[in-house]
Amino acid sequence: MDTVVLLKQVPDTETLIQIADDKVSIRTEDVKWVINPYDEFAVEEALRIKEKHGGKVTILSMGPERAVESIRTALAMGADEGVLIDDPATQGSDALGTARVLTAALRETGYDLVIAGQRAVDDDGYQVPAAVAELLGIAQVSMVIKEEITDGKIRCERTIEGGTVVVETDLPALFTTQRGINEPRYASLPGIMKAKKKPLVKKTLADLGVDPSEVGEAPAKCRVKNLSFPPERSPGKIIEGKTVEAKAAELVRLLREEAKII
Amino acid sequence: MAQGILVFAEQVDGSFRKIAYEAVSEGRRLADTLGETVTAVVLGSGVDGIAGELGKYGADKILVGDDPALADYTTEAYTKVLFDIVKDNDPRILLLGASSQGKDLSARLAVRLGVGLAMDCITLKLDGEKLVATRPMYGGKVLAEVALEGVPQMSALRPNVTEIVEAAKTGDVERLPIDTGVVKTRVVEKRVETASRVDLTEADVIVSGGRGMGGPDFSVIEELADDLGGAVGASRSAVDEGWRPHSDQVGQTGKVVSPNLYIACGISGAIQHLAGMGSSKYIVAINKDPEAPIFKKADYGIVEDLFKVVPAITAELKNRH
Numbered sequence: 001m002d003t004v005v006l007l008k009q010v011p012d013t014e015t016l017i018q019i020a021d022d023k024v025s026i027r028t029e030d031v032k033w034v035i036n037p038y039d040e041f042a043v044e045e046a047l048r049i050k051e052k053h054g055g056k057v058t059i060l061s062m063g064p065e066r067a068v069e070s071i072r073t074a075l076a077m078g079a080d081e082g083v084l085i086d087d088p089a090t091q092g093s094d095a096l097g098t099a100r101v102l103t104a105a106l107r108e109t110g111y112d113l114v115i116a117g118q119r120a121v122d123d124d125g126y127q128v129p130a131a132v133a134e135l136l137g138i139a140q141v142s143m144v145i146k147e148e149i150t151d152g153k154i155r156c157e158r159t160i161e162g163g164t165v166v167v168e169t170d171l172p173a174l175f176t177t178q179r180g181i182n183e184p185r186y187a188s189l190p191g192i193m194k195a196k197k198k199p200l201v202k203k204t205l206a207d208l209g210v211d212p213s214e215v216g217e218a219p220a221k222c223r224v225k226n227l228s229f230p231p232e233r234s235p236g237k238i239i240e241g242k243t244v245e246a247k248a249a250e251l252v253r254l255l256r257e258e259a260k261i262i
Numbered sequence: 263m264a265q266g267i268l269v270f271a272e273q274v275d276g277s278f279r280k281i282a283y284e285a286v287s288e289g290r291r292l293a294d295t296l297g298e299t300v301t302a303v304v305l306g307s308g309v310d311g312i313a314g315e316l317g318k319y320g321a322d323k324i325l326v327g328d329d330p331a332l333a334d335y336t337t338e339a340y341t342k343v344l345f346d347i348v349k350d351n352d353p354r355i356l357l358l359g360a361s362s363q364g365k366d367l368s369a370r371l372a373v374r375l376g377v378g379l380a381m382d383c384i385t386l387k388l389d390g391e392k393l394v395a396t397r398p399m400y401g402g403k404v405l406a407e408v409a410l411e412g413v414p415q416m417s418a419l420r421p422n423v424t425e426i427v428e429a430a431k432t433g434d435v436e437r438l439p440i441d442t443g444v445v446k447t448r449v450v451e452k453r454v455e456t457a458s459r460v461d462l463t464e465a466d467v468i469v470s471g472g473r474g475m476g477g478p479d480f481s482v483i484e485e486l487a488d489d490l491g492g493a494v495g496a497s498r499s500a501v502d503e504g505w506r507p508h509s510d511q512v513g514q515t516g517k518v519v520s521p522n523l524y525i526a527c528g529i530s531g532a533i534q535h536l537a538g539m540g541s542s543k544y545i546v547a548i549n550k551d552p553e554a555p556i557f558k559k560a561d562y563g564i565v566e567d568l569f570k571v572v573p574a575i576t577a578e579l580k581n582r583h
């Protein structure tokens with residue numbers, strides 16, 4: 001079972017997001033970068049699959065040089081090798097452009113299974129995994145909380161509104177992770193030491209044979225035109241009252257008469 | 263020339279999801295601006311009977327793919343069938359709901375169509391014939407206006423943010439022949455909780471509990487939610503403690519919800535929690551710590567022990583019924 005994890009480096013969720021002067025991107029200077037939390041679940045699940053079924057775990061990421069650090073973290077958790085596609089021409093890619101690059105890399109690494117996050121918490125795009133699966137012509141299963149592999153098939157439990165569905169499909173396939181699937185392990189000290197010696201190759205579009213005109217800003221079909229901050233919520237009202245009951249009654253009155261929502 | 267608005271109307275086991283009405287209503291609004299028509303698409307098995315309902319929300323025409331092979335959602339079958347329908351109808355705009363099914367389907371379909379997709383949008387507007395979509399990014403810390411290339415212009419709407427408007431149209435129903443192609447995915451089992459409570463992403467009211475609940479007994483919150491016809495949510499801490507299932511978690515690594523009213527009980531208001539509920543219309547915070555950050559985001563706050571005040575609110579609501 002050779003598994004490839006699609007891993008994106010994103011700003012830490014605590015990071016203060018500032019809009020850059022171009023109004024279409026964010027300022028990256030003071031950002032702390034981490035592995036997309038859903039991709040952490042993906043790494044963990046890949047490691048568990050390896051522990052059960054053997055094979056290797058490859059971490060695949062498209063991003064700038066700094067993404068090396070996140071790939072190393074995944075290697076320290078126990079993944080076997082990393083591939084970073086770092087090419088300035090990929091900047092400004094939409095989901096399809098990103099998927100083209102990742103797909104080309106996946107064709108090189110080979111895969112029985114691809115695991116991705118259900119969304120990256122930077123652009124909250126929810127699109128790259130499905131695009132990769134479509135370009136590879138394999139099945140995708142979204143928002144998986146449990147999986148089981150037997151005889152070249154994978155059975156996944158996925159969450160839907162108000163319940164879960166169990167689906168089965170042939171390998172190779174791609175699935176995306178959802179919270180609840182596992183608790184990602186921490187990288188151990190020996191793991192961190194070992195990770196330094198694990199293979200981590202950097203590639204460009206030329207290495208992958210991807211035509212630069214197919215990726216990046218120019219062919220993007222979904223483009224950010226403007227970023228803004230959502231309107232600030234006006235400071236709320238702290239409800240005063242002599243008793244708990246008085247406060248409760250005042251809240252109910254406000255919800256009925258002022259907000260008119262109940 | 264591409265014309266009209268095509269809307270995928272999601273149904274489950276023979277009932278439309280709320281997002282189906284929202285998407286058709288939004289389609290109607292855009293169509294009226296353009297002076298064009300709305301065609302809704304319903305896929306499933308045994309859905310002939312419900313299809314006509316969409317006329318009420320402004321569908322001029324309803325295309326029905328009714329086939330046992332579409333009884334359960336699979337990405338492969340639905341993508342293939344909807345792709346064929348889009349190709350036959352050549353719409354200017356294609357709308358779906360960004361439910362779990364809609365996200366899975368729209369993302370794959372966009373690539374097959376070779377068009378851009380604005381996912382999880384909160385507002386749509388027209389600039390001439392160009393669709394301009396607004397969607398939250400970075401857990402709602404930023405709003406992005408996005409423009410799309412390709413025909414149709416494709417957008418998936420976040421559930422619970424679009425008003426459902428009745429605008430009766432003829433709603434002529436037409437049944438289509440279906441070819442799902444090769445489908446390698448099989449639905450083995452479906453577990454839908456039959457709880458009377460509505461799903462978090464569709465709920466008008468959500469009452470959530472956090473670490474301040476102090477244990478797995480959420481009955482005070484459940485009673486308030488029941489009284490308001492709402493759903494129960496939780497912070498990640500409450501889920502991590504094992505007090506609530508993962509499916510109840512609201513936030514950056516949980517569900518993103520936009521109810522009319524969100525009542526946070528014993529939740530401090532961490533940035534990752536706000537990422538999931540910051541777009542709620544009204545936020546009420548109940549916390550015994552007056553310094554809790556949640557109060558900065560709340561429209562109304564009560565500084566009290568939740569175990570005292572939540573039952574008092576429920577009692578007050580019952581009084582006035």
Ligand SMILES: Cc1cc2nc3c(=O)[nH]c(=O)nc-3n(C[C@H](O)[C@H](O)[C@H](O)COP(=O)(O)OP(=O)(O)OC[C@H]3O[C@@H](n4cnc5c(N)ncnc54)[C@H](O)[C@@H]3O)c2cc1C
Binds near residue numbers: 475535549
């Ligand atoms: C990558 C990442 C992703 C995350 N994703 C999520 C997510 O999706 N959702 C999420 O919620 N969190 C998420 N978190 C966790 C988040 O940072 C907070 O730790 C979490 O939201 C805190 O939960 P809480 O408010 O219930 O607990 P606390 O922060 O411990 O707050 C409990 C509150 O209850 C109050 N309280 C206690 N007793 C009472 C009482 N009797 N009556 C009234 N008030 C009382 C206290 O004053 C306190 O304010 C994430 C964190 C990270 C790093």
Ligand SMILES: Nc1ncnc2c1ncn2[C@@H]1O[C@H](COP(=O)(O)O)[C@@H](O)[C@H]1O
Binds near residue numbers: 006063118125128129
């Ligand atoms: N640049 C990238 N490199 C590697 N994987 C990516 C990249 N962008 C997105 N992904 C994968 O696709 C998932 C969803 O991303 P998105 O569609 O951007 O929300 C992420 O959780 C990753 O698994």
